Amino acid sequence: MSERWYQKYVQLAFHIDKALRTFTDNPFVDAYYGPVEWKAAAENEALAPELVRAAMELADEIPLQGFEATHAAYLAKQVRAIETLARRLTGETFSLEDEVQRCFDITPAWVPETYFEEAHRILDEALPGNGSIFERQQARRKRYELPYEKAHLLPELLRRTMDEVRLRASLFVELPGQETMDIHIVKDKHYEGACWYQGQYRSRIDINTDLPTHLYSLPDLAAHEGYPGHHTEAILKEQHLYHDLGYIDQAIVLLMSPHCLVSEGIATLAQHMIFAPGEVDDWLAEHVYAEAGIEPDGVDSAQLLRANELLEGVWGNAAFLLRQGMPDAEVMRYMQKYMLISDEEAPKCLEFLKVPFQETYVFTYFYGKQLMEPWVQGPDRLQVFRRFLMGEITPTNLLRQG
Numbered sequence: 571m572s573e574r575w576y577q578k579y580v581q582l583a584f585h586i587d588k589a590l591r592t593f594t595d596n597p598f599v600d601a602y603y604g605p606v607e608w609k610a611a612a613e614n615e616a617l618a619p620e621l622v623r624a625a626m627e628l629a630d631e632i633p634l635q636g637f638e639a640t641h642a643a644y645l646a647k648q649v650r651a652i653e654t655l656a657r658r659l660t661g662e663t664f665s666l667e668d669e670v671q672r673c674f675d676i677t678p679a680w681v682p683e684t685y686f687e688e689a690h691r692i693l694d695e696a697l698p699g700n701g702s703i704f705e706r707q708q709a710r711r712k713r714y715e716l717p718y719e720k721a722h723l724l725p726e727l728l729r730r731t732m733d734e735v736r737l738r739a740s741l742f743v744e745l746p747g748q749e750t751m752d753i754h755i756v757k758d759k760h761y762e763g764a765c766w767y768q769g770q771y772r773s774r775i776d777i778n779t780d781l782p783t784h785l786y787s788l789p790d791l792a793a794h795e796g797y798p799g800h801h802t803e804a805i806l807k808e809q810h811l812y813h814d815l816g817y818i819d820q821a822i823v824l825l826m827s828p829h830c831l832v833s834e835g836i837a838t839l840a841q842h843m844i845f846a847p848g849e850v851d852d853w854l855a856e857h858v859y860a861e862a863g864i865e866p867d868g869v870d871s872a873q874l875l876r877a878n879e880l881l882e883g884v885w886g887n888a889a890f891l892l893r894q895g896m897p898d899a900e901v902m903r904y905m906q907k908y909m910l911i912s913d914e915e916a917p918k919c920l921e922f923l924k925v926p927f928q929e930t931y932v933f934t935y936f937y938g939k940q941l942m943e944p945w946v947q948g949p950d951r952l953q954v955f956r957r958f959l960m961g962e963i964t965p966t967n968l969l970r971q972g
Contacts, residue, residue, distance in 0.1 A: 572635040575628070576818040577608050579649070582624050583822055584612035586652060589621065589659045593926045597825065598655060603769020603808065604821030622660060625653035644828075644962040645819060647675050651827040658927060666893040670930045675828040675965040676937050680890060681883030686908040689880035693910075696873040704910045713867065716783045720862055724783060727858055728753055731788040732775075732796050734853065738844035739797035742952040743959060746771045749805045751796060755779050763791045765800035767823065771808065773801040785858050786871055789850050790841045798844065799837035803959050810960045817962070826931060832963050835938025836955075838879065839946060843955050847872050879939060884908045885932035888923055941968040 580602075587598040602609055629649045632642050654664070654672040670678045690703055697706040716724060732753065739745070749771035759778040766774040775795050793799050804823070811817040823829065841850070848870070855866045884905060891901050901923075902916040911919060923929055945954050945968065957963075 572637065573818070575631055575635050577605075578624070579628060579645075579652075579819055580604055580608045580822050581612040581615075582621070582628065582652060583824055584609060585615075585621060585624075586655050586659070588613070590655065590927055594928065596925060596928050599822060600825045600830070601767040601769070601804070601823040602821060603767070603812075604818055621656035622653060625649060625656050629653065641817060641962060644964055647828045647964050647966070648819065648824065651824065655826060655927065666890060666930070670933050673826045673828075673930055674831040674934060674937070676831065676933065676941070676969075678886055678890075678933050678937065681887055681936070683908065685880050685883050689877040690908075690910075692873050692877040692880075696869055696877075698867055698869060704912075707910055708912075710867065710869070711782065711784055714784045714786045714864060716785055716862055721779075721783075723862060724777075724779070725753070725755065727785070727788065727861070728777060728792070730857060731792045734857070735789065735792045735841075735844060736797040739793075739802055742843075743798060743802065743806065743956055745802070746805055746809055749801075751775050751801055753777065762787075763795050765795040765804075767801070767804040769808065769821070771805045773804065775801070785862055785864065786854060786874075788858060789845065789854065790875065793840035793844060794837040797840070798955070798959060799840035800833065802840075803833060803836050806960045811962065820962075826927070828964050830931075831934040831938050831965055832942075832958070832968075833938075834934040835942040836958055838935055838939040839942055839955070841875070843946065843952065879936075881909055882936040882939075885923070886936060888919075889929050889932055892923060892929070937965070941965055 583599055584602075590596075590598045629646060632645055632649070635642070637645065651673045654669065658664070658669075664672065667678055670676060693703050693707060697703065697710060699706045699709055701709075716727075732751070736745075751773040753775045754777070756776045756778050757780045759776065759780065761776075762778055762781055764776045766776065768774060773796075777791070795801065807820050811820040823833075845853075851866065851869075851871050854871075858864075859866055888901050888905050891904060898920055902920050905911060905919055906913075906916050909919070923932065942958065945951075945958075948954075
């Protein structure tokens with residue numbers, strides 16, 4: 571009986587995805603490797619008119635499937651996110667707090683500006699040189715950009731970095747023997763990097779060269795998208811949850827769902843799990859900077875990463891301001907003040923925030939890390955992180971038990 575439920579779950583998700591794409595290029599279905607006929611049937615069917623009713627029926631049927639209790643609770647939260655998207659597609663509106671809670675299983679709150687002021691204090695102490703924090707940050711970014719005449723080195727430097735993070739991740743997680751990834755250089759994208767999971771333990775990693783390549787960010791990028799971040803989580807969940815336990819829902823990855831908040835938390839913590847403080851700078855100096863002809867400035871990159879993670883909270887505050895009706899110009903000024911971005915960057919950030927049905931996703935990075943970080947502070951941190959990579963976790967679980 572449960573297989574029929576899974577089929578309805580998958581096909582409803584594809585119907586939501588089809589409806590969403592009439593408003594935006596961004597998908598609801600991020601990855602799928604389940605039965606091909608289920609996807610084909612959903613794509614060939616006319617768009618179901620009763621999306622909300624179908625979602626409510628799915629939720630009502632969960633207790634009848636004989637699912638293990640924690641799996642049933644996880645599925646209920648995923649279906650609630652599907653229902654919320656269905657309601658939005660039919661014109662229903664929610665407060666930002668309600669929509670984020672329904673989609674991501676968290677209740678967002680305004681992040682006090684003291685967080686951002688603390689980030690600025692860290693940057694002020696860490697960044698060398700004279701001038702404002704913004705000017706010194708821009709100067710450091712320029713210092714670590716891969717020179718145009720050495721752009722041909724990027725694929726090899728990326729591969730070298732990915733090999734290193736893979737080696738470090740493999741020391742505490744057992745990777746399937748057939749796992750692999752393909753790295754692609756892309757343009758005309760709004761992201762720096764992205765992991766597109768293909769199923770069968772294979773991912774495509776996109777690196778956008780339209781944006782400047784700051785070589786100090788390579789380990790974080792490789793860990794976030796690859797090992798032990800998105801790619802690692804995907805392959806281990808396919809192996810353990812899909813193949814071993816038969817949880818067919820894992821074969822479809824839904825953006826704007828509790829699963830993705832946990833996934834972004836994992837990816838944001840990934841570099842912290844495999845590099846001790848100071849190790850990233852030493853490794854980059856030996857394996858990346860020397861070949862690129864860059865002289866390190868001695869700044870502790872862990873401090874800068876900590877500051878940037880604190881500043882992730884600005885995105886959520888800006889989303890609140892937009893939903894409250896604040897004029898675009900004032901929202902951009904707020905983002906510029908705290909995110910320390912340029913006049914050219916501010917309109918692009920605002921445009922990203924205003925993408926239909928995606929404005930809630932910006933909360934996943936900040937809250938994902940906030941919820942998961944306390945769990946990985948003790949001597950068993952790697953074992954705990956491995957459970958995150960392999961198990962079905964909801965944000966509520968992390969909050970209640972943390």
